[in-house]
Amino acid sequence: MTQLESVVTDIWSNPRARRHTRSLTLSVVVPVYNERYLVRELLRRVLAVEVDGISSIHVIVVEDCSTDGTREMLRGFVAEEGGGRIRLIEQPHNQGKGAAVRRGIAEATGELIVIQDADLEYDPRDYARLVRPFLDDDADVVFGSRFAAADRRRVLYFRHALGNKFLTMLTNLATDLTLTDMETCYKMFRSRILKSIPIRSNRFGIEPELTIKAAKRNLRVFEVPVSYNGRTYREGKKITWKDGFSAVITIARFWLQDDLYAEDEYGSHILVSLERTRRFNRWMAETLIPHMGARVLEIGAGIGNISGWLMPRDRFVASDINPFYLDYLTNLAINRPYMEVMRIDLHDSSTFATIQRQFDTIVCLNVLEHVPDPLVALRNMNSALEDGGRALIYVPQGPWLYSSLDTVLGHRCRYTPEMLQQELEATGFIVESIAGFNRASVPGWYLNGRIMKRSHLSRSQLKLFDIMVPLLRRIDKWIPLPPIGIVAVARKAANA
Helix, strand or coil, rough: CHHHHHHHHHHCCCCHCCCCCEEEEEEEEEECCCCCCHHHHHHHHHHHCCCCCCEEEEEEEEECCCCCHHHHHHHHHHHHHHHCEEEECCCCCCCHHHHHHHHHHCCCCCEEECCCCCCCCCCCCHHHHHHHHHHHCCCCEEEEEEECCCCCCCCCCCCHHHHHHHHHHHHHHHCCCCCCCCCCCCCCEEEHHHHHHCCCCCCHHHHHHHHHHHHCCCCEEEEECCCEECCCCCCCCCCCHHHHHHHHHHHHHHHHHHCCCCCCCCHHHHHEEEEEEHHEECCCHHHHHHHHCCEEEEECCCCCCCCHCCCCEEEEEEEECCHHHHHHHHHHCCCCCCEEEECCCCHHHHHHHCCCCCEEEEEECCCCCCCCCCHHHHHHHHHHHEEEEEEEEEEEEHHHHCCCHHHHHHHCEEEEEEHHHHHHHCEEEEEEEEECCCCCCCCHHHHHHHCCCCCCHHHHHHHHHHHHHHHHHHHHHHHHCCCCEEEEEEEEECCC
């Protein structure tokens, strides 16, 4: 394990350690369109601001093909006054605020990212307020509210404010949050999280889209008051009633869709859809609970949907290698003193060095089929168990079912009971039972993967299946089909 990996593991093992004892870096993303007369002063204010807890501020200006000479003015300003702290990105054609922000996020290098409009309505001195929840309260995203109590706010359009509050109410209904200002420009994110969120809106729909996706990903969302010096339409305000109507459609769209992760090496965008089947997760958990002890290590816990059903325990360690899932788990652990979060790579023996013989139960679901060498993985699990401790393992079953879905999910293989038993016995386990699990899903998996060659299961299919789980789990053993998966209960042999 490298020094960096050791630090990361320590931080996730102790949620309180996430509070930063060092300064962070901040990237300011500034989308610009036809702001020739204001953006220069805005950038000077950003460059002049100093914030406790922020060691450096870097600005990414995304010029969205202005028609008033803004682009030419910015080129000169960046060269003369940027001081190497401003990067100017020029869009090839006008695409809208959302598209400009998306481009700026991709280029940002800071540990935090804040979105800053170029029109002087928002004061960069409020960065100090936005940063505090990251330093003190483990925030993932902080909204700057124009409607929460602040020291000053320019009084302007009543109907515009009413529209903002209406859209905020709709978003709160969709997300079950209690925001006072969803449409605020000031949204500050942890960079790693924001970069992992796919942004589809090209215009002002980015505001509800980011809000709904932050809520669906169970991020720790905070809100702080900010000052607001709004401008009139005569002064250049661009948003209109048409954007409000579009926002309603955007709220409905992302309330219905679970488009929460950009494509990454972990397949997060696929796996998260499979993990939102709550009744199925409960079925799986209740199958395991009779075999569990008091000190549990869960390998590949994902976003914790099954973890929640397995707790509380005297000690429960949830682990994963996906940094975004680790964020989920860390948030889940904050009010659970018996829960720890660790980064554990099942195929890396060094990540097991500090947890030798500490657990009486290991839960490993949908993981073993991903690792390149299952014998190494099983030996690592064995090392973390005390003598007589149990490993509860779920793997997909049936080589004949291997399909495009398995390929996309990164499955090395689909197991047979004999394959799994041989691997367990070769690594110091005594197999107590191997049982089939979930026969009802076989036709759907075969149809989607083998016949239709799909790369994912549709949300409607997953939803329908989850609704039927209470019935299907009761008749599962009588369905005349082979199971889609197998659950093994294996005990660590003494002195193994």
